[in-house]
Amino acid sequence: MTDVVVVGAGVAGLAAAAALRRAGAACDVLEAAGRIGGRAWTENPAALGGEAFDHGASWLHAAERNPLAEIARAHGDGLSQSPAERLRRVMLDGRAATAEELGEYERAWERFTEVATARADREPDTSLADAVAELRGDPWTATIETFESTLIAAAPPEQFSVRDWRLNQLSGTNLNVAGGLGALVARRLLPAAGAVRLRTPVSRIGWGPRGVSVTTPSGTLSARACVVTVSTGVLAAGGIAFAPALPAAQQAAIAGLPMGLLTKVALRPADGGALGLPARSSLYRRVAAAGDPSISFSVFPGGSGILVGFIGATAAWELSRAGAAATEAFARAELSALLGARAEFTGAVATGWGADELLRGAYAYALPGHDGARAAMDAPVGPLVFAGEAWCTDGLAGTVGGAFLSGERAAAMALRLLGGYGPSTAAPAGQSEGP
Numbered sequence: 001m002t003d004v005v006v007v008g009a010g011v012a013g014l015a016a017a018a019a020l021r022r023a024g025a026a027c028d029v030l031e032a033a034g035r036i037g038g039r040a041w042t043e044n045p046a047a048l049g050g051e052a053f054d055h056g057a058s059w060l061h062a063a064e065r066n067p068l069a070e071i072a073r074a075h076g077d078g079l080s081q082s083p084a085e086r087l088r089r090v091m092l093d094g095r096a097a098t099a100e101e102l103g104e105y106e107r108a109w110e111r112f113t114e115v116a117t118a119r120a121d122r123e124p125d126t127s128l129a130d131a132v133a134e135l136r137g138d139p140w141t142a143t144i145e146t147f148e149s150t151l152i153a154a155a156p157p158e159q160f161s162v163r164d165w166r167l168n169q170l171s172g173t174n175l176n177v178a179g180g181l182g183a184l185v186a187r188r189l190l191p192a193a194g195a196v197r198l199r200t201p202v203s204r205i206g207w208g209p210r211g212v213s214v215t216t217p218s219g220t221l222s223a224r225a226c227v228v229t230v231s232t233g234v235l236a237a238g239g240i241a242f243a244p245a246l247p248a249a250q251q252a253a254i255a256g257l258p259m260g261l262l263t264k265v266a267l268r269p270a271d272g273g274a275l276g277l278p279a280r281s282s283l284y285r286r287v288a289a290a291g292d293p294s295i296s297f298s299v300f301p302g303g304s305g306i307l308v309g310f311i312g313a314t315a316a317w318e319l320s321r322a323g324a325a326a327t328e329a330f331a332r333a334e335l336s337a338l339l340g341a342r343a344e345f346t347g348a349v350a351t352g353w354g355a356d357e358l359l360r361g362a363y364a365y366a367l368p369g370h371d372g373a374r375a376a377m378d379a380p381v382g383p384l385v386f387a388g389e390a391w392c393t394d395g396l397a398g399t400v401g402g403a404f405l406s407g408e409r410a411a412a413m414a415l416r417l418l419g420g421y422g423p424s425t426a427a428p429a430g431q432s433e434g435p
């Protein structure tokens with residue numbers, strides 16, 4: 001019998017475990033994968049010449065209110081600011097947009113924000129696509145929708161709540177972390193979280209007034225409370241069986257927050273200089289319709305030597321089903337079309353979040369009419385407390401900052417559940433490599 005079992009060692013699980021341990025509660029952190037970090041994961045693949053590559057999160061968005069930015073600064077970690085107005089290179093019919101066209105694009109973006117924000121204030125909630133229907137005649141609307149919905153929220157605009165869009169606008173500074181954001185999470189969050197049992201998938205959680213019993217391949221743990229941090233994709237797919245089943249309101253909230261997909265393809269040009277692209281710029285084309293399969297490239301982000309292409313929503317799911325080779329081929333073909341020439345690359349890496357059964361997508365977005373779903377886990381369900389990016393109600397949903405805040409709030413709820421009994425003796429911190 002322990003005080004709290006934490007399921008999942010992504011940012012939310014690590015933040016929850018650290019807060020529980022600081023308060024003196026004993027907790028067991030169970031992680032199904034062979035590594036910690038979940039969707040915050042840095043690798044240095046040989047295909048990219050050993051460059052740090054974040055498969056998942058790479059930016060600390062809204063740095064002014066992002067708890068991870070605070071942690072990184074406190075430790076003196078290398079942070080670099082992405083230019084507020086990132087240098088853009090928007091292609092129209094195979095040529096770069098002129099300064100005048102870029103001016104029209106800026107004004108179109110302002111109108112888009114105005115119209116969508118005004119619609120978000122009116123009842124009932126609707127989709128982002130519907131909210132900006134009056135702007136359909138503007139040649140830039142589909143490109144802006146692609147950014148605001150398909151790429152940033154990983155959601156098809158016709159299925160994305162305009163209120164959820166407005167509530168989670170990521171304004172402020174974006175920071176890149178030297179050596180990768182996943183590496184920062186491992187370096188700074190794991191030591192405070194303490195022991196994590198890797199390769200320990202939870203298959204069932206029995207719950208009731210006396211606490212929980214958590215089933216894993218290496219045995220069943222009993223605890224007085226349980227913090228569950230798996231994605232809404234895992235919850236919706238029944239990746240963990242709850243006995244009894246979760247109440248209808250929480251099941252409806254999970255269904256209202258499906259997983260979007262964002263796929264990254266990193267390419268290492270044989271001769272970066274020959275491409276003639278400025279570092280920290282972005283390269284993409286104006287699209288005719290928001291659903292058009294398209295890709296937006298970050299050029300040499302954080303001063304690196306790689307290009308990182310982003311593909312979102314429907315196109316990303318289709319390519320995920322087609323496999324990594326098809327995804328890489330799509331990225332190369334799009335880049336060649338954008339550059340008007342065939343570029344040579346020494347290596348490529350495509351991410352695979354859609355096919356990963358422990359994640360089942362990139363992050364959750366609210367369907368129209370389900371903008372309140374994120375608040376469904378603001379209170380415990382018996383001894384269960386849910387945490388993770390999807391359940392963040394601080395305006396940072398979908399991000400590592402939101403996952404962190406949600407994890408800390410879940411720990412506070414779990415501590416209240418432990419009530420007047422007082423925590424049992426805290427387990428010593430440390431890391432365990434297996435069940």
Ligand SMILES: Cc1cc2nc3c(=O)[nH]c(=O)nc-3n(C[C@H](O)[C@H](O)[C@H](O)COP(=O)(O)OP(=O)(O)OC[C@H]3O[C@@H](n4cnc5c(N)ncnc54)[C@H](O)[C@@H]3O)c2cc1C
Nearest residue numbers: 008010011012032038039057058059202388389398399400
């Ligand atoms: C391509 C991509 C780009 C992104 N870019 C950014 C960005 O630039 N900035 C940003 O802030 N955010 C970004 N994000 C989002 C960010 O990565 C996530 O919001 C955040 O990492 C989620 O953390 P979490 O703890 O909620 O969930 P997770 O990281 O998913 O943690 C949940 C953990 O639970 C584990 N698990 C699953 N099932 C079980 C089980 N049955 N038993 C035990 N463990 C289980 C999983 O393996 C996982 O480790 C991006 C995500 C992706 C995919």
